[in-house]
Amino acid sequence: MSSLSCAISPSSIRPQSPNSNQGLRFLAPPRISHQRGSKCGMLRRSFAFKGMIVAGVSTIGSSLRVDPVQGMERLPFKPEGYNFWTWRGHRIHYVEQGEGVPIVLIHGFGASAFHWRYNIPELAKKYKVYALDLLGFGWSDKAIIEYDALVWRDQVVDFLKEIVKEQAILVGNSLGGFTALISAADLPEQVVGLALLNSAGQFGSGSSDAKESKEENSFQKFLFKPLKEIFQRVVLGFLFWQSKQPARIESVLKSVYINSSNVDDYLVESITIPASDPNAGEVYYRLMSRFMSNQTKYTLDSVLSRLECPLLLLWGDLDPWVGPAKAIRIKEFYPKTSLVSLQAGHCPHDEVPEIVNSALINWLSSLKLHTPTETVTAMEDNSENGLSLLSPKN
Numbered sequence: 001m002s003s004l005s006c007a008i009s010p011s012s013i014r015p016q017s018p019n020s021n022q023g024l025r026f027l028a029p030p031r032i033s034h035q036r037g038s039k040c041g042m043l044r045r046s047f048a049f050k051g052m053i054v055a056g057v058s059t060i061g062s063s064l065r066v067d068p069v070q071g072m073e074r075l076p077f078k079p080e081g082y083n084f085w086t087w088r089g090h091r092i093h094y095v096e097q098g099e100g101v102p103i104v105l106i107h108g109f110g111a112s113a114f115h116w117r118y119n120i121p122e123l124a125k126k127y128k129v130y131a132l133d134l135l136g137f138g139w140s141d142k143a144i145i146e147y148d149a150l151v152w153r154d155q156v157v158d159f160l161k162e163i164v165k166e167q168a169i170l171v172g173n174s175l176g177g178f179t180a181l182i183s184a185a186d187l188p189e190q191v192v193g194l195a196l197l198n199s200a201g202q203f204g205s206g207s208s209d210a211k212e213s214k215e216e217n218s219f220q221k222f223l224f225k226p227l228k229e230i231f232q233r234v235v236l237g238f239l240f241w242q243s244k245q246p247a248r249i250e251s252v253l254k255s256v257y258i259n260s261s262n263v264d265d266y267l268v269e270s271i272t273i274p275a276s277d278p279n280a281g282e283v284y285y286r287l288m289s290r291f292m293s294n295q296t297k298y299t300l301d302s303v304l305s306r307l308e309c310p311l312l313l314l315w316g317d318l319d320p321w322v323g324p325a326k327a328i329r330i331k332e333f334y335p336k337t338s339l340v341s342l343q344a345g346h347c348p349h350d351e352v353p354e355i356v357n358s359a360l361i362n363w364l365s366s367l368k369l370h371t372p373t374e375t376v377t378a379m380e381d382n383s384e385n386g387l388s389l390l391s392p393k394n
Contacts (some may be wrong), residue, residue, distance in 0.1 A: 108174025
């Protein structure tokens, strides 16, 4: 298979005003595009379903490509993981490389820190890069808890306060994008920039449906809900088993990547190892049956209305799950947005990493970011004046 070899220099990235109506558009090398029809009309549960199928896999043969993208450094794969942090009694995995202004990378549904394999080494040449595994994913604990968007928000916020300890940039893909967004909105004094790659989340419908939370009647509470849960466990248990079949794994991965040359053994193994955890099946069930059914609780417009920092959208326009219409709507809603449209699928950071890295570095260079030394000095000065850059921990 041919590897990605296209690269753009920073000079080829034109400056863009956040208020411009036209986003930047970078075209990756010509690719074979498979027509799926009505890509942008797929249901949210289809997006979540496929994301979790990627998470529930088992080891397959080594018939896929193993060589890294030509000319790009790749994060070494470590089956034992890199660094661990204890959060609320759970082991949380993260990667840390480089020096400079901190950047925190947050993976998507079913992925891990290793999904940023081509971004970490390049970004670490100029910045201090962290890549975090969300609770329930990757090398972090598969905790048996009630998952909610606020769980991952709390995890990221505490990671920023306890590990990063200075102003930082958040970068998130898919589910990690919405997690980064809600974290940035709730910690404006420490998050000074946000980049989203094909982010999860939806805008509010504006209807009264969300307000119709009537009390459950006896039939719903004592008969319907227990039967529904039994049915869900049976169905989701079968789907979890089915998702471990090699043909299904490769099929789902290739449906996400428009150019599937990066669907290799490294990527597959970074998914199979976490799926072998004894609690992976229960986490799968809880995410699919409970968390996914409550996505409307937190809407993009409600979170964006509280956001303060500059926002960069790096959007794969060929995404079969989250189309470009969402990026356009976000840009229209939030004035401080810059948009880069990419000819890629749902995970542009791994499909066209050379373009994503260049665009991200160019955007970061346009921000007025303080080096760690300057941040510490400012914090000390503010401390002497009775001020603090960081909000007290709740």
